[in-house]
Amino acid sequence: MTRQTQKLVLDLASYGLLLLGGILMIGPFLWMISTSFKLPADQFTKTLIPPTFTLENFRQLFSVDLNFPLLFWNSAYISILITAGQLLTCAMAAFCFAVVRFKGREALFTLLLLTLLIPPQVTLIPNFIIFKYLRLIGTSVPLWLPAFWGGAFGTFLLRQYFLTIPRDLVDAARVDGASLLQIFWRIYMPLAKPALAALAIFTFQGAWNDLLHPLVYLPSVPNTMLTVGLAFFQQQMTHGGKFTVLMSGALLSILPLLIVFFIAQRQFIEGISLTGIKR
Amino acid sequence: MEYGLKPLGREKLWLLALLMPTLIGLLFGALGSVVATVVLSFAKWDLLTPPSWAGTINYVSLVTDQKVLLSLTNTLKFTALYVPGVVVISLLVAVLMNRKLRGVSFFRTAYFLPAVTSAVATALVWNMIYGRDTGLLNFILERLGIPAVCWLCADTAMYSVVVVNIWGAIGEGMIIFLAGLTAIPREYYDAAEIDGANDVQQFFRLTVPLITPSIFFQGLMSTINAFQAFDYIYMLTRRGQGDSSIPVVVFSIYRNGWYFFNYGGASAQAIVLTVVVAIFMAIAFWLERRYVVYE
Numbered sequence: 001m002t003r004q005t006q007k008l009v010l011d012l013a014s015y016g017l018l019l020l021g022g023i024l025m026i027g028p029f030l031w032m033i034s035t036s037f038k039l040p041a042d043q044f045t046k047t048l049i050p051p052t053f054t055l056e057n058f059r060q061l062f063s064v065d066l067n068f069p070l071l072f073w074n075s076a077y078i079s080i081l082i083t084a085g086q087l088l089t090c091a092m093a094a095f096c097f098a099v100v101r102f103k104g105r106e107a108l109f110t111l112l113l114l115t116l117l118i119p120p121q122v123t124l125i126p127n128f129i130i131f132k133y134l135r136l137i138g139t140s141v142p143l144w145l146p147a148f149w150g151g152a153f154g155t156f157l158l159r160q161y162f163l164t165i166p167r168d169l170v171d172a173a174r175v176d177g178a179s180l181l182q183i184f185w186r187i188y189m190p191l192a193k194p195a196l197a198a199l200a201i202f203t204f205q206g207a208w209n210d211l212l213h214p215l216v217y218l219p220s221v222p223n224t225m226l227t228v229g230l231a232f233f234q235q236q237m238t239h240g241g242k243f244t245v246l247m248s249g250a251l252l253s254i255l256p257l258l259i260v261f262f263i264a265q266r267q268f269i270e271g272i273s274l275t276g277i278k279r
Numbered sequence: 280m281e282y283g284l285k286p287l288g289r290e291k292l293w294l295l296a297l298l299m300p301t302l303i304g305l306l307f308g309a310l311g312s313v314v315a316t317v318v319l320s321f322a323k324w325d326l327l328t329p330p331s332w333a334g335t336i337n338y339v340s341l342v343t344d345q346k347v348l349l350s351l352t353n354t355l356k357f358t359a360l361y362v363p364g365v366v367v368i369s370l371l372v373a374v375l376m377n378r379k380l381r382g383v384s385f386f387r388t389a390y391f392l393p394a395v396t397s398a399v400a401t402a403l404v405w406n407m408i409y410g411r412d413t414g415l416l417n418f419i420l421e422r423l424g425i426p427a428v429c430w431l432c433a434d435t436a437m438y439s440v441v442v443v444n445i446w447g448a449i450g451e452g453m454i455i456f457l458a459g460l461t462a463i464p465r466e467y468y469d470a471a472e473i474d475g476a477n478d479v480q481q482f483f484r485l486t487v488p489l490i491t492p493s494i495f496f497q498g499l500m501s502t503i504n505a506f507q508a509f510d511y512i513y514m515l516t517r518r519g520q521g522d523s524s525i526p527v528v529v530f531s532i533y534r535n536g537w538y539f540f541n542y543g544g545a546s547a548q549a550i551v552l553t554v555v556v557a558i559f560m561a562i563a564f565w566l567e568r569r570y571v572v573y574e
Contacts, residue, residue, distance in 0.1 A: 010478060014375045021372060022389045025446070028404040029392060031415065035407065044413040089300035096297050101283025112301065115309040119507055119556060121532050122549045123308060125542055126315035132326060149304030170284055180290040184297070209397035211510045212529070216537060227399040231514060234403060243407055250400035261395045265388065268395065272454045 036248035043243045057248035067222040068249060071229040074218075076256075078140050078225060079207035085147035086203045087196055090154030095184045097155065098162035099170060109159075116152045120212070128216055142217040143225075147203075154199050161195035162188055198271035201264060205257060226253045319546035326542060337547035347548065350531035351555075357441060357527055358505035364445040365501045366494060369452025374482065376453070377460045387453070394450030402514030405443050406431075409515070436516050436524045443511050448504065452497050459493030460486070491571045499563050506556050509533070528552050 030048060036057055038050040045051055061068040096102070097109050131142040165188060173183050189196070211227045218224040221232045230249055237246045261268055286294045320337055324330035341347050372390060376383050393401060408415045409430035417427040430439045463486065471481050487494075509529040516523040521538035523530050528548060536545035 011378070011380060014378050014380060018372075018375050018380075018383075018386045022386050025449070026389045026392060028401055028408065028446075029396075031407065032400075032404045035404075046415065046418050089304075092297040093301035096294060099284050100294055101285050102294060105283075108298075111305060115305065117553075117557060117560070118309060118313060119549070119553055121507070121529055122316050122553055123312040125319060125532075125536060125546050125549060126312045127308075128536075129315075129319075129326065129542070146304070146308060148300060149308055150301035151304065155301065174284070180284065180286055180293050183284070205395065209399070209510075211397075211399055211513065212533065215513075215533070219537075227397055230399050230403065234406070234514070246403055247407075250403045254396040254400045257395050257397075258392075261391075265391075269391070269454050272451050 032247050036251045040244050057244045060245050071226045075226040081144040082147040082207040083204045086154050089150040093150050093155045094158035098159045112152045197267045202271040316546045320550050322543045324542050325540035337543045350526045350528050354528045360441045361505045362501045365448045369449045370456050372453045373456030391450035393447045398510035433524045455497050459490040463489050495571045
């Protein structure tokens with residue numbers, strides 16, 4: 001076999017493997033879409049194209065007893081608050097660690113990084129107890145408030161990016177009489193847009209997809225987030241046999257992230273590689 | 280301490296203000312939580328009646344309680360299956376994609392989709408796929424003449440759930456490995472080519488040693504994720520009385536606290552989980568010093 005035919009065979013084999021894997025990766029999504037447009041009577045038919053096409057499942061989601069719009073709204077505003085809180089407070093700390101000279105900077109930063117070792121389950125129990133005594137269980141406050149006290153992950157990511165911004169800019173701004181806050185807000189924040197976008201997407205995705213925290217803080221329907229709502233519907237509907245409605249709910253719940261993903265695919269992927277490479 | 284902008288006059292107050300959220304988080308969110316959880320782990324408290332001192336009972340019952348022990352072995356088993364699966368498969372996918380074939384960006388999008396969407400939503404589909412009588416997988420198997428399998432029963436659920444977890448994690452692993460692969464200089468391969476190394480030799484002698492940093496990173500991240508696995512297990516294996524067919528540690532913590540109101544026991548489990556993760560990390564970094572090649 002010559003080198004060229006060997007290459008061709010390998011290319012074809014690669015395509016074959018990637019295609020097979022690709023079908024396994026997106027197959028469940030195609031099945032979700034397909035089932036959500038089927039009639040309840042056809043819920044277990046094994047065809048990808050619905051025998052009868054219907055929008056009835058989506059209409060049912062908006063009925064009073066399911067109250068899907070409330071779940072959607074809760075997921076949206078809680079995730080947005082969490083994202084805003086993280087971006088702001090992490091950027092504030094990251095700027096200090098990357099740019100400003102102060103006593104104990106390295107020690108404080110090391111301490112912050114050490115908190116990455118604490119699993120979220122450890123903070124969950126005492127946080128729950130505190131929020132219970134503040135009578136905030138059943139409200140969204142425990143979900144978004146902790147996002148406003150910074151965090152090692154976001155601070156680290158932004159600090160790494162801030163460090164790549166040329167220091168001459170700071171010196172020039174200083175000569176022009178710019179204050180600390182102006183340098184932060186007018187120079188660093190605008191220049192760090194790529195990193196901020198990556199962190200925003202990463203945080204929003206984590207908040208939108210979170211199950212454990214809303215399960216603890218907003219445990220009951222209808223006033224909860226999409227993930228808990230869907231888990232509850234699952235319990236209800238698998239007995240009643242309404243997989244079609246369940247699938248249309250699942251589809252609508254992933255739609256916002258899918259849209260963001262197709263618009264900002266690069267930032268999505270950057271968020272992962274940023275955290276991966278710059279250890 | 281050498282570099283950095285010096286805060287002038289009142290700017291010191293601004294510096295404190297900028298750092299304040301992080302300081303509060305460190306004090307209450309991190310240090311306070313750890314101390315509180317440690318203290319709670321020695322107490323008996325259901326949050327309805329006043330707490331009482333429990334001594335080491337919570338820790339003793341971790342060893343004597345069959346259910347708690349089971350959750351720990353389940354987590355270890357899950358980790359042992361999941362971590363190699365994620366690392367090997369996402370490395371393979373990344374290598375295939377790195378061959379710079381036409382249309383590869385389409386595949387990259389497809390493989391990344393499960394990493395974008397919520398485990399809760401996709402678990403609902405996997406439930407339909409794994410269904411015993413009406414599921415898609417058993418339907419396909421029957422067409423091939425293979426008898427139906429109960430995919431989410433006690434003896435099979437572990438493997439079925441690990442498969443779904445790997446499916447959900449390939450996208451991220453692939454990106455980490457692709458970043459590592461593209462950083463390898465092309466000349467290395469040209470040199471290997473001239474020396475007559477075939478593709479398989481190039482992979483094991485050149486690619487694998489050069490991306491040991493990525494393998495290490497991905498292995499570490501997957502291990503942490505495995506210890507904290509919850510979503511798919513909750514969605515696919517939950518049963519009556521808040522139980523699961525394969526309770527793992529986080530599931531058990533959740534059930535202990537929020538189903539049995541045994542917050543002391545749940546805290547003890549959380550502490551043990553932290554210690555186990557810390558031990559694994561220490562082993563990982565020891566392995567890193569020995570085997571990971573940084574250029």
